[in-house]
Amino acid sequence: MIALVDCNSFYASCEQVFRPDLWGTPVVVLSNNDGCVIAANKEAKALSEIPMFEPVFKIKKQLTDNNVTFFSSNYTLYGEMSQRVMNVLKTFSPQVEIYSIDEAFVDFSGMKYSSLKDYGHCIRKTVYRSTGLPVGVGIASTKVLAKLANKISKKYAHINNNVYVIDTEEKRIKALKWAKIKDVWGIGGKHTKRLQNIGVFTAYEFTQLPEEWVRKNMTVVGVRIWNELRGTSCIEFKTLPKPRKGIATAKSFGKKLEDLGMIMEACSYYISEVTEILRAQKSCATYLQVFLHTNYFSDRDKQYSKSITITLAMPTCDTFVLIYEAKKALELIYKPGYRYKKVGVCLSGIIPQEYVQGNLFHAPPKWNKNELLKTFDAINKKYGKSTVFSALVGTRVKEWELIKEDRSPRYTTQWKELLKVKTKKNLQKTEGF
């Protein structure tokens, strides 16, 4: 049996753990740069006027009118809280697949249990008790069914208290008949339309289709989902993520930039970020893409966008080489006179370091012997991000960085931003208990 454990409105819940004054009130979290609403808790979702993914400036009034508290995204906090949840889950089974920041599959195969439902409740209680985060648990024989069980656990939380187990054939069929085809994990919008066209609206009807049809129209991926829904597990359990094939970062500036120098600093900063990940997974990139664009949403500004891809002479993970290449690329695509909103970099053609081939002029470099990069990473790891950096990154980060006006403190990672407890005079009343 497999459980899918998933945190209820994760970002908003993380904020609420440290803000008991906001328990039971609507909370939303805004995207990077405070652009739009990316997460909302139950109370905020209940206010139907608040649309998700809508630019904030359009709905700011609605938010304040409804007493919604909004936070800029605090990914440092969410990342740390996620890590804690996953660590707690690892005490329940040796096999935990971290699927996303707020979801994990827990494999119970080979384990003895008397009641899966009780075990599910135990997981939920322990996670809540350790981290303060509410989770839903769906348990079933396959991943797709576990995902479905989790959906049911959330939908009928008032009855089943956020835990639902599909352990009998009856329950499976009941769940399948309840689930709309678009709610099935792995079936996208295109397939949903196609299935609806032939009269398939529920997951149950989907499982009644002949396998041949599914294979022909939805490829082997569809067959896997079809099998999983029928109770045959065929999506493997992964405990390690695949090394990333492409690493990209692109963030809007805090304000529009015209000056090439400043844009170049932002670009170099992003290169430093992505190359750190590249070295952490011990790989090298073959291609570097740099892109630059103005604000699409503005009608007043002249629009321009351009992207360029460079094939590197030799795959590399060297921050300084890539910054140099990015600088050349940016000089090629930059046009003065525009107000730029975003610069982005994307590394692709990612291969393991030991697969890098030399060329006519150079032998492949020995990355584990590169003392400069090793020291560079070691210093930044010990003393914090960007303690040492390339001079091209510059020191004006604050001037172009994202706006995070209402970011909560990083309670769990910064000694100076700890949770504050204000003491009160009227403490005597507690002694009366």
Place this chain on the structure above:
Amino acid sequence: MKCHCIFRKTKADSFEHFIFSFIKYFLQMKTLSSGKLGKIQNRHNPAPSQQTGFPSAATHYTEPSIDLHKELVLNRDATFFARIEGDELEEFDIQDGDVLIIDRSLSAVSNRLALTIVDGEFTVLRIPKKQVGSEFILWGIITYIIHYVQ
């Protein structure tokens, strides 16, 4: 020899239970109240002698130096820190600017100092003997108070 003792002492009702307690003993672990296993300290830290002349007599007795985080935080995933603002908690020996170490996984044992929520606000109090009828929500048990001495 030690293994024998365990075998005789533990009236294991099942084989698994015996194996579990054996592993626990072997790895020098203890069970935390959350059900999680915590490592007992006193680890061994073998390293070759650093002396160029006469080898140190301490070679086989080295241990890692004390790491406060390991000593004071038993369950990392459930431990949070909070800073006190204000002087109204003198009765608990808590002063302005002190940092509390709070373990959320510990049970609400009466008379322990706890960070609770009363009327939507964080409140430090001792857990009363009779918990029935009391109007607080437990946030976590305070395990240590870090105080800077002026």
